[in-house]
Amino acid sequence: MSQERNLEENLLSQAAENTLFSQLDGAETIEVDVQTDLLKIIQGQADTVSLSGEGLEIQGVRIQEIEVQTDKIAINPLSAIFGQIELNQPVKTAARIILTEADINRALISDYIRSKIQSFDLNVDGEIVSLKPQKIQIYLPDNNKIKFNGTVVIHEKDNTRQIGFTAVVSPRTIDKPILMESFNCDQGEGISLDMIVSLMNKVKELVNLPYFEFDNTKFSLRNMEVKKGNMILLVEANVKQIPTL
Incomplete structure (x- = not known):
């Protein structure tokens, strides 16, 4: 973050920090740094907006650490003069996010996340099969390993199990896609090979999407680094409004 800021930068940075604090359920620290000057504000411009924070929490989702950097942005000059950063157009943003194993598992049972991942359909030999996750637990036991334990309800024709x-x-990572190392059924009757193939194709389709859209923000996952107990994500996003998480 910049150590020396002009009056306009200080006012906008403090206003953005206050707005973030008001929107969050909790936060240990937040710092916003807006790089601009009065002339640029009048012209509806700002060079960059940087954000860093620890222990941010909103809607049951906690982020251990986050660092965000934007490109040059176009802002509403009238709103900026009164201490608010309102975007006139989407802005490209890069973020580094650290999540702990406990944060991830707490998020997975939050109402907010569960509403986003209710169920999905597979085409298995021409028949549509619906899978609804019930309980998912994630472990980060070693570097570059993610372990999932969970239960799923499968709705097939005339059968639910x-x-x-x-x-x-x-x-x-930047160099390779997500790779499945093992998959085992440890409860129930198991699933057919055809369903496993359809499931793997669905996963491949999802991870190969050029971007995801979440609350009107388009983002792409550029890199994942897993250390024991922690996951580090490098994300690029197209943000329609600031502040946003």
């Missing part, structure tokens, strides 16, 4: 599973994957 529940299975438990354990899976181990290696995370996505």
